[in-house]
Amino acid sequence: MQVFQNCSHFKRHSKICLKIIALRRGMGCEAGSLAPPVQRTATAGGRCDENMRPSLTAGRRDMVSFRNSDLNPAMRCLRIPFQQGAVFMNAKFFPWRALVVAWVCLGATGAAVASEATCPNLLQHRFDRLQDEKPQSLCQYSGRVVLVVNTASFCGFTSQYEGLEALNAKYQARGLVVLGFPSNDFGRQEPGSNQAIAEFCENTFGVKFPMFSKTSVVGPGTNPLYQQLAERTGERPQWNFHKYLIARDGKTVRSYGSRVEPKDPGLLKDIEKFLSTK
Incomplete structure (x- = not known):
């Protein structure tokens, strides 16, 4: 199984990834990287691992899979760790879901942080x-x-x-x-x-x-x-x-x-x- 630890390849195939990067930079996260905790995972054959299903087990972190048929086949699986009790979304990876995922993964609190687009x-x-x-x-x-x-x-x-x-x-x-x-x-x-x-x-x-x-x-x-x-x-x-x-x-x-x-x-x-x- 091939694991991609950063967005250098993934971003060429998806504007969604670029949006997440922009949001991360606005939050002060490391530039150009989605990991940790985000990883893109695909099998060696370029197909999504069909066993990657969200599960909820007390006391451990779980993984959620998203698919986007528009992405390069080797990049179709996006695995993101969530804490117990998170709401799982396992439908197609639409842009609005990308923003929700980024927000959750960045650990956002009630105090909103301005993005680079609006921050002087x-x-x-x-x-x-x-x-x-x-x-x-x-x-x-x-x-x-x-x-x-x-x-x-x-x-x-x-x-x-x-x-x-x-x-x-x-x-x-x-x-x-x-x-x-x-x-x-x-x-x-x-x-x-x-x-x-x-x-x-x-x-x-x-x-x-x-x-x-x-x-x-x-x-x-x-x-x-x-x-x-x-x-x-x-x-x-x-x-x-x-x-x-x-x-x-x-x-x-x-x-x-x-x-x-x-x-x-x-x-x-x-x-x-x-x-x-x-």
């Missing part, structure tokens, strides 16, 4: 969440006003955490989100681990806005988001708690120095302006 280029990045280091796509903030801040735990501006949390809580319902990026670039004022930073932020300031793993915001190791922000504004962070305000369109960006506090009238005016623009 500036937000097409993934960063590990601070608390558990699980990858997060910034595309989930597409259409919102985003305040990006590089933070540090032992800085003279660290007290701004309190104002940033208040800002996020006040305007969250209207579409603002504050994103924190801890960095040790300035004065080595963020030396701790991600876990230590997360505990400090929660225990000291009750921070609830999204924060990501420690990163570099200046220098050779600057992460791609901060590279783009610097290019858009012509300004790079000079110290901790520099702020970038991104409009809903993901194109308009304003820059504010570290001394600009979260309650600064000019910053608040710009936030109000960006929030009022749909």
Whole structure:
């Protein structure tokens, strides 16, 4: 039995596969690949294995087969693992079913993630969440006003955490989100681990806005988001708690120095302006 672990051959025979790839990329999955957990399987003779039938056995993963007579004979079987209790579809592999399958296999939750087609280029990045280091796509903030801040735990501006949390809580319902990026670039004022930073932020300031793993915001190791922000504004962070305000369109960006506090009238005016623009 021949098993194809990626989509390099399969995609030449089906637009459906290309749609799934596009959806995966929008979700931040590895480009050009459907596996794991998806595999295309066919017998050596090019016929689908007639024994590939969905079964449901408690405590194990099961496989579902789909057929598409329009595909190359060697690629007709698509096997996708499902968890127990999933709804099985074993009819012909129509495009709408392809999207459903992709959605289920990607482990989508109630929080929708914007695809590349609608996600601004500036937000097409993934960063590990601070608390558990699980990858997060910034595309989930597409259409919102985003305040990006590089933070540090032992800085003279660290007290701004309190104002940033208040800002996020006040305007969250209207579409603002504050994103924190801890960095040790300035004065080595963020030396701790991600876990230590997360505990400090929660225990000291009750921070609830999204924060990501420690990163570099200046220098050779600057992460791609901060590279783009610097290019858009012509300004790079000079110290901790520099702020970038991104409009809903993901194109308009304003820059504010570290001394600009979260309650600064000019910053608040710009936030109000960006929030009022749909």
